[in-house]
Amino acid sequence: MTTPAATSPSFTDAAERALQGDPVMIREVLSVIGAFSVRLLTAFLILAITLWAAKRLANVARRAIQRVPHHHHPGDTTLSDFVSGVVRYVVIAVGLIAVLQQIGIQATSVLAVLGAASLAIGLALQGALSNVAAGVMILMLKPYRVGDRVEINGRSGKVTDLDLFNTTVVDYDGLTLFFPNGKIFGELIVNVDQSDRRRVDITFGVDYDDNLDVALTLLLSCAKADARIFETPAPWARVTGLADSAVNVTLRCWTTPGDWQDAKCDLIKVVKERFEAEGLSFPYPHQVTVERDPLSRTPALQGSAEIS
Known part of the structure; x- marks a missing residue:
């Protein structure tokens, strides 16, 4: 009894017999070549359709991301480029698997190798991949x-x-x-720039003997005289604290984020000049000097105070 292997000639033997003019082998070789040619042509067709579909779907994904009003920003194409690139490579990967299957290569072993390689690369680049994930979220949420x-x-x-x-x-x-x-x-x-307004807070210390109503009126007057300060919400001025050597009065007003620093610095200068012009004083911290009598253990206080 002969085995199937003995009765089935190898492709080399079939080719040799076909070259010797065996009509049966010639038909078998031509049949194999024809079948492989059809599969090869189909694989090329699948590859061409895959590349076309990858480009088309990538463009569709890019336009879809750019049409979303919350994500769209003129000149900012990072997120749309990333999404379109992911779509393109996913489509190409699926198409290549179909091509391999068509030409007779088992894609399961290839996928196993790619999976192991992807795991190794992912473990090695987990820090970089976390940055990518965070970058995608930042591009989507737009903080x-x-x-x-x-x-x-x-x-x-x-x-x-x-x-x-x-x-x-x-x-x-x-x-x-x-x-x-x-x-x-x-x-x-x-x-700083996401809001259309920013509050200016300035606190001044005036002497306990000064008229607080005059100080509050001057604060509001200085704020209203500055064109950069918003009328709504209206500027606010109140007594906000009693310090050791001064009464604290605070001015709160609103301006644009771009004008915030200049407006605050200019208001400090203007308020100081107006306070001084109206006779309001800014008390300085005082320190009393204590000297010990060398013949006594009781410290003696000097009659005059020194400014520190």
Whole structure:
């Protein structure tokens, strides 16, 4: 009894017999070549359709992200580019698996190798991947954008660049700060420019003998005279505390975030000059000098006080 292996000639034997003019082997070889050619042509067709579909779907995903009003920002295409890239490579990966299956290569072993490699790469780059995940969330939620003034991890400055890995901030000293997105997301983020107004708080100390009503009237007058200060909400001035050597009066008013620093500094200067012009004084802290009598254990107080 012969085995199937003995009765079934190898492809090499079939090719040799076909070259020798065996008509049966010639038909078998041509049949195999024809079948493989059809499968190869189908694989090329699948590959062409995959590349076309990947490009088309990537463009659709990009336009879809850009149409969302909450995410859209002129010139900010980082998120849309990332999403379109993910869609493109996912479609290409699925198409390549279909191509491998078509030409007779078992894709399960390839997927196993790719899975193991992906796991190893993921473990090695878990810090970078966490930055990417945080970058995607920042791009979606938009706690800040390029051009905003922010305070991140105790450092203040202006955002000059934002990508999937890092946020670049130039602080007010001209230093360039690179924050990994993984260190930012989940922490406190202060966005100075996201609101259309910011409150100015200024506290002054006036002498206990001064007229507090005059001081409060001068504070409101100085705020209303500044064109950068909003009329609504109206400026607010009240007595806010009794200190050791002065009565604290506070002015609160609103301006734009861009004018906040200049308006605050100018108001301090103007209020000081108006207070002095109206005879209001700013008390200085006083320190009494105590000298010990060398012949007595009781300390003697000097009659005059010294200003520290």
